[in-house]
Amino acid sequence: MTKSPFIIDGETLQARLGEAHLQIVDASWYLPAQNRDQRADYASGHIPGAVFFDQDAIVDPNSSLPHALPSPEIFAEKVGALGISENDTIVVYDGPGLFSAPRVWWMFRTMGAGSVLLLDGGLDRWKAEGRPVTAETSAPEPAVFTPAFDASRVATIDDVRGVIDDGSAQIADARPHGRFTGEEPEPRAGMRSGHMPGAFNVPAASLGANGSLKDLEALAETLKHAGVDPSKPVVTTCGSGVTAATITLALHSLGYTDNRLYDGSWSEWGSRDDTPVKQGAGIIDDAASSLKE
Known part of the structure; x- marks a missing residue:
């Protein structure tokens, strides 16, 4: 390991x-x-x-x-x-x-x-x-x-809008799955529930165990299971820009540095009425559901 x-x-x-x-x-x-x-x-x-x-x-x-x-x-x-x-x-x-x-x-x-x-x-x-x-x-x-x-490590709301529009990067959301799907409310008042269109859910807790970051092989597998290709550009996000950094840490640990952290994260995105929000399962779960049907 x-x-x-x-x-x-x-x-x-x-x-x-x-x-x-x-x-x-x-x-x-x-x-x-x-x-x-x-x-x-x-x-x-x-x-x-x-x-x-x-x-x-x-x-x-x-x-x-x-x-x-x-x-x-x-x-x-x-x-x-x-x-x-x-x-x-x-x-x-x-x-x-x-x-x-x-x-x-x-x-x-x-x-x-x-x-x-x-x-x-x-x-x-x-x-x-x-x-x-x-x-x-x-x-x-x-x-x-x-x-x-190093401004290249930081994403703004306009950057995220652009990524959603042109697909130039993957969005990896570190919030727990229930908050990502909208089944559980946000801990901050005034936040809509759900996630950004096209985002992948990579709960920060899935990248560690017992207070330790997983070994590199397990990190790679966790990201793959979530649908994220770390060799391609990634924007990380979460509730307020804190746990998104756990995904960033995982990516950099694996040697992948083409990623930015969305500093405003859901505190910014979810509090506005001009940002697209999707509820329900993400891309991976949607695919799995279609296979079962």
Whole structure:
């Protein structure tokens, strides 16, 4: 089994604690249904030296959308204050291991950081393995983060409209299947239910197990089963741009970089009345149903 090159295990990270130019980032963020408070979790115990990356605060202040990607200048100011440089080795984690951390992994890479890793199993496994934690808030020395923003990693609503019209890329939606089909409501008020026409459903949870990203062979099989050809262009999407990054992580782990993350995701698409929405089964399920009939 071949693991993603972007994953670091707890044993390796523990051995490197205190290393110069190693920055550890707690990127935890949760939905209300998860009944976890990311700030309270950090305050009660985090990996020594870890700084807290607030995904509700390091955003575009001029956008009404949740988690909107900030400008390179704002991002650089915020993470510089956390003591992080683009030349550091950055290890990102969340509580369960594969929920919100991939989003921050994607943000750092999009802004030009060269070495960004994800902690296998997250903080929950780290604690379960008896590794060190502290309640002491980190007070890093400010650093200079010089951004090199890669706009090719980001898709806008107009980009997605174009993809739907011309079929130039596949759309891979990371939301759970019930929300994708419209059978389950969106957690945010005012959202229509369903998915973008032609989208494939690749639930973020299907790409991992027990807080770990699947091995490369299993990732390839999961994407294939969902109908996605990773060798062709892909736009990833989800509810608010967070779990879409898990699909992005999977694609990059397999060596496929021709993909963009739709930053507005369903928070933007589903809240408008001028965007096409389809309900019911997606392409793969439609095909399966027709075969059964």
